[in-house]
Amino acid sequence: MTSPAIAATGLRKAFKDKTVLDGIDLEVAAGSVFSLLGPNGAGKTTTVNVLTTLLRADAGSVRVAGHDVATETAAVRKAIGVTGQFAAVDDLLTGRENLRLMAELKRLAPGERDAVVDGLLERFDLVEAAPKLVSTYSGGMRRKLDLAMTLVGAPQIIFLDEPTTGLDPRSRRTMWEIVRELVAGGTTIFLTTQYLDEADQLADRVAVLDHGRLVAEGTPAELKRQVPGSHVRFRFAGPEGLDAAARVLTGATRDDENLTLRVPSDGGTRSVRTLLDALDEYSIDAEEFSVHTPDLDDVFLALTGRPTTEETAR
Amino acid sequence: MSTDAAIMVRRNLKHTVRNPIAVFNAILLPIVLMLMFVYVIGGAFDVGVDYVDYSTPGMILLAITYGLSATALAVNSDMTKGVINRFKVMDISRGAVLTGHVVGSVLRTIIAIAAIIGTAFLLGFRSSAGFVDWLGVVGFSLLVSIAFSWLTVGLGLAAKSPESAGMAVVPLIMLPFLSSAIVPADEMGTGVRQFAEYQPFTPIIEALRGLLAGAPEAGDVIPALAWTVDLALVGYLWSISTFTKRA
Numbered sequence: 001m002t003s004p005a006i007a008a009t010g011l012r013k014a015f016k017d018k019t020v021l022d023g024i025d026l027e028v029a030a031g032s033v034f035s036l037l038g039p040n041g042a043g044k045t046t047t048v049n050v051l052t053t054l055l056r057a058d059a060g061s062v063r064v065a066g067h068d069v070a071t072e073t074a075a076v077r078k079a080i081g082v083t084g085q086f087a088a089v090d091d092l093l094t095g096r097e098n099l100r101l102m103a104e105l106k107r108l109a110p111g112e113r114d115a116v117v118d119g120l121l122e123r124f125d126l127v128e129a130a131p132k133l134v135s136t137y138s139g140g141m142r143r144k145l146d147l148a149m150t151l152v153g154a155p156q157i158i159f160l161d162e163p164t165t166g167l168d169p170r171s172r173r174t175m176w177e178i179v180r181e182l183v184a185g186g187t188t189i190f191l192t193t194q195y196l197d198e199a200d201q202l203a204d205r206v207a208v209l210d211h212g213r214l215v216a217e218g219t220p221a222e223l224k225r226q227v228p229g230s231h232v233r234f235r236f237a238g239p240e241g242l243d244a245a246a247r248v249l250t251g252a253t254r255d256d257e258n259l260t261l262r263v264p265s266d267g268g269t270r271s272v273r274t275l276l277d278a279l280d281e282y283s284i285d286a287e288e289f290s291v292h293t294p295d296l297d298d299v300f301l302a303l304t305g306r307p308t309t310e311e312t313a314r
Numbered sequence: 315m316s317t318d319a320a321i322m323v324r325r326n327l328k329h330t331v332r333n334p335i336a337v338f339n340a341i342l343l344p345i346v347l348m349l350m351f352v353y354v355i356g357g358a359f360d361v362g363v364d365y366v367d368y369s370t371p372g373m374i375l376l377a378i379t380y381g382l383s384a385t386a387l388a389v390n391s392d393m394t395k396g397v398i399n400r401f402k403v404m405d406i407s408r409g410a411v412l413t414g415h416v417v418g419s420v421l422r423t424i425i426a427i428a429a430i431i432g433t434a435f436l437l438g439f440r441s442s443a444g445f446v447d448w449l450g451v452v453g454f455s456l457l458v459s460i461a462f463s464w465l466t467v468g469l470g471l472a473a474k475s476p477e478s479a480g481m482a483v484v485p486l487i488m489l490p491f492l493s494s495a496i497v498p499a500d501e502m503g504t505g506v507r508q509f510a511e512y513q514p515f516t517p518i519i520e521a522l523r524g525l526l527a528g529a530p531e532a533g534d535v536i537p538a539l540a541w542t543v544d545l546a547l548v549g550y551l552w553s554i555s556t557f558t559k560r561a
């Protein structure tokens with residue numbers, strides 16, 4: 001077993017007397033994707049700042065790429081790439097110049113720089129925008145350039161703080177593909193996100209942060225198992241249908257107001273067919289029918305006692 | 315200078331080239347001021363020599379300070395826009411970004427000083443300075459420029475917003491007016507005179523005046539050097555510590 005890419009124990013951080021991180025322990029295996037979820041103000045960015053040497057923790061220890069964040073800062077910085085929550089790009093340079101600046105600072109061989117820069121421009125669909133000043137870029141373009149700049153020099157551990165916030169669906173897909181490619185190549189990814197489907201899609205392990213504490217940690221599947229199971233929902237045209245169906249489908253929960261019936265089910269074709277056959281046998285027609293499997297939204301709600309910030313923010 | 319700093323200097327030069335108006339202002343305003351003082355106001359003061367001869371050292375100083383607001387602004391917008399965080403999490407030398415700003419600022423100042431000295435000669439400035447005196451003028455101006463650039467970097471780092479950074483350097487730009495730059499101190503009112511006699515710009519200007527006249531006096535040069543070196547050190551140390559503190 002190789003040592004973890006990121007290991008934090010007993011991490012604490014307070015601003016004045018406001019506790020933001022209240023004893024965080026986490027471990028990220030090398031070559032995996034770890035996703036930190038949490039509502040606004042949960043402490044995600046603060047965590048990233050501590051892990052990436054931008055901020056000193058009040059207590060606890062952090063090792064990144066095997067080096068202590070507090071005492072071997074330079075070694076940690078050599079190993080990581082960071083895309084913060086807010087685009088860290090130079091507005092007064094062009095996109096290409098921004099990438100070249102990174103290539104120079106990372107001491108890429110002069111002959112190698114152009115190839116790396118061109119490759120990234122291509123990959124992030126920024127070829128056309130490359131000669132333009134970044135101050136003229138749209139928010140999504142800045143975001144993409146920001147990510148591209150992080151990838152220069154192929155860091156072994158990459159931190160992404162809400163990398164797809166503000167990206168259009170296509171760019172989001174591109175971003176996901178890039179994360180997958182990076183992981184396939186052995187890179188470790190630590191990512192925070194507001195989009196639960198993103199964590200579901202990408203992450204090997206997910207941790208939920210709330211009020212500075214980790215309230216849950218596990219694989220997406222493990223977390224989903226923690227909330228009430230999947231079910232099938234029927235909606236009827238009138239109370240007669242609902243009454244009849246409730247008599248046939250025992251163990252169901254009825255909702256008279258919405259004329260719906262909730263039946264526990266694993267959602268597989270066989271069990272769904274059994275249900276439908278039962279209704280058919282008594283000639284009961286449902287107006288609407290849906291299979292509901294818990295997603296990370298449900299997990300989030302169950303754990304933090306409120307809907308995801310993504311929804312409340314809109 | 316480390317390679318990181320050299321890279322940052324190139325970054326700054328690109329910024330400067332992208333913003334020619336700021337450079338133009340920093341060069342043009344001192345020239346306009348000089349024309350005003352020599353043609354409009356200068357005749358009103360009895361300075362004992364041709365007014366252009368009297369005012370040139372002060373104008374050199376104005377050329378140095380006028381460019382500073384651009385520097386403060388550049389430093390502050392680096393801090394307030396996220397790009398600084400990118401540099402901070404990279405394994406590059408801590409002061410490289412700041413050195414980049416200082417070198418950029420000094421280079422702009424050199425152009426402004428050359429322009430003002432050229433203008434002075436066109437207006438009939440005569441100097442009895444020898445080669446060594448001129449070397450002294452150049453070296454001393456550079457030192458002053460470096461000192462004030464570091465101070466300005468500190469101001470830019472400490473300011474909360476680009477606007478307040480721009481305001482913070484106003485005293486540095488105003489100080490030459492309250493020195494012997496425009497009028498000899500003994501022609502001023504008592505309060506202002508005392509201030510003028512003890513503030514750093516007066517010995518700095520008098521030292522420049524001496525060098526340009528080919529007759530530097532130790533009584534001016536030594537306090538001027540002491541002030542400049544002190545200001546440079548204070549500016550440097552303050553900048554580095556502010557930079558490290560400000561996340």
Ligand SMILES: Nc1ncnc2c1ncn2[C@@H]1O[C@H](COP(=O)(O)OP(=O)(O)OP(=O)(O)O)[C@@H](O)[C@H]1O
Nearest residue numbers: 015018020038039040041042043044045046047085
């Ligand atoms: N420099 C600071 N000084 C004081 N308080 C701070 C500072 N930085 C963050 N905080 C506080 O710490 C808490 C956590 O902030 P943080 O930015 O880590 O949250 P987050 O989970 O990233 O939120 P978001 O989803 O909105 O990005 C917030 O209450 C915030 O007000």
Ligand SMILES: [Mg+2]
Nearest residue numbers: 044045046085
């Ligand atoms: Mg955040």
